Amino acid sequence: MTMTIEQEIREKAAELGFVACGFARADAAAHAGPNLLRWLGEGRHGEMGWMETRKEQRASPAGLWPDAKSVIALGMSYAPARDPLELESHPELGRISVYAQGGDYHKTVKKALKALAHWLVDRCPSELKVFVDTAPVMEKPLSQAAGIGWQGKHTSLLSREHGNWLFLGIIYTTLELQPDAPGSNHCGSCSRCIAACPTGAITAPGEIDARKCISYLTIELAGPIPHDYRGAIGNRIYGCDDCLAVCPWNRFAESAAANRAFLPRAELAAPKLADLLDLDDAAFREMFSGSPIKRIGRNRFVRNCLIAAGNSGSRNLLPAAEKLRDDPDPVVADAAYWAAERLAS
Structure with missing residues (x-):
């Protein structure tokens, strides 16, 4: 036929x-x-x-x-292939959204x-x-x-x-193609994604306030991250998968079906905050060549890593935070002062 x-x-x-x-x-x-x-x-x-x-x-x-x-x-x-939330219990490591690890x-x-x-x-x-x-x-x-x-x-x-x-x-x-039936909603009474959002950015079913979303705060926002959300960011340094990771429908998703180009790079799957805080612009560009992370630039990325460092409770990261208080970028310096104060106390 x-x-x-x-x-x-x-x-x-x-x-x-x-x-x-x-x-x-x-x-x-x-x-x-x-x-x-x-x-x-x-x-x-x-x-x-x-x-x-x-x-x-x-x-x-x-x-x-x-x-x-x-x-x-x-x-x-x-x-x-792995649970995106598993690094939550490793505050000395940075959490990068699944989509940006490859x-x-x-x-x-x-x-x-x-x-x-x-x-x-x-x-x-x-x-x-x-x-x-x-x-x-x-x-x-x-x-x-x-x-x-x-x-x-x-x-x-x-x-x-x-x-x-x-x-x-x-x-x-411009082709006239036979349309398919639209997708029907199968969320039912489940609200796990709403409950999982660390900053309450999902204000109602199907409603999101980007200004509260960790993906927005760590990727799109160029200036200082508002103090109200810094603690909730935890060790997330690029994006956030929490609302996605808890969805029950993911149990049907097969990692084998994923395009191999999106497989995580070893250095991005569980990076050490100590290594990332040491990045200058050239090292940042080299490390994130071919990655969507490259577009936010070194300063914004290091700002995110400093927030994660401040949340880590690890005094081993204090020297790196103190050093970055003299960074020429005022947003990085601001995050460094915040992180150093948290770690010192």
Whole structure:
């Protein structure tokens, strides 16, 4: 029996490493735009000005590209083999979010998206655009509309097969593709993700205040981390997996399905804070070459490590913290004074 173009796309996507593939009309997530504008209006995006600047383009596919007829939503697994919370009891080590322990997902996912796009254009001449995270595209609502999962109470995309360990890629196309049924919510009465958030950033099911989120505080925020949240950060030095790690749906996620490019690098799986506090700019760039961590720069990263050092209770880290009180970056110096005071007392 002859395959439909949708079946062919799914088969090719699987060949390229995607574990999920679905289709939706370009206007299928109409609710997402108003929700975004309300969220921005409440200031919950914090200092992420890029979300405000291109909000009209982000609100719907038509806002970015009026010619788009269909959306292809794709997911690539990065399911971890180990419990992301296991380093919580090792305060002298830094905790890096699972997604950032391996290679830069932007490059891996985009390479596969481009390969799928070239194949599709050859198969069905059309126009299309590919996106991975950095464009003004609402990947999660569109992915739910395309049926590859649903947005959980923590706002991340959830899949019954892959848990919440999915990198998302989106293709806008002028092709008229048969849409899939949208993903239905299977969270039920579970609220583990809400209870697990160290800073109370999940203010209600499906509602998050980025200004309180440890991922925002350690990655997006350029200035000093507010004192109210420093203790709750613990030893998290880049991102936070707590709300993701406690989700019961993850028991169905197979680490074997994860793309090998996302396997953790040995030096990032359980790094010693003492080593990280010694990084200068050149050493930071060398250590994080090819990693998404590189984009936040040495100063912001060392700031995070100093907060973790201050929370560690390890006086062995006091000399490193004291030394960094003279750092030329005032944000690093501020964190160093805080850490040294905590460790000395």
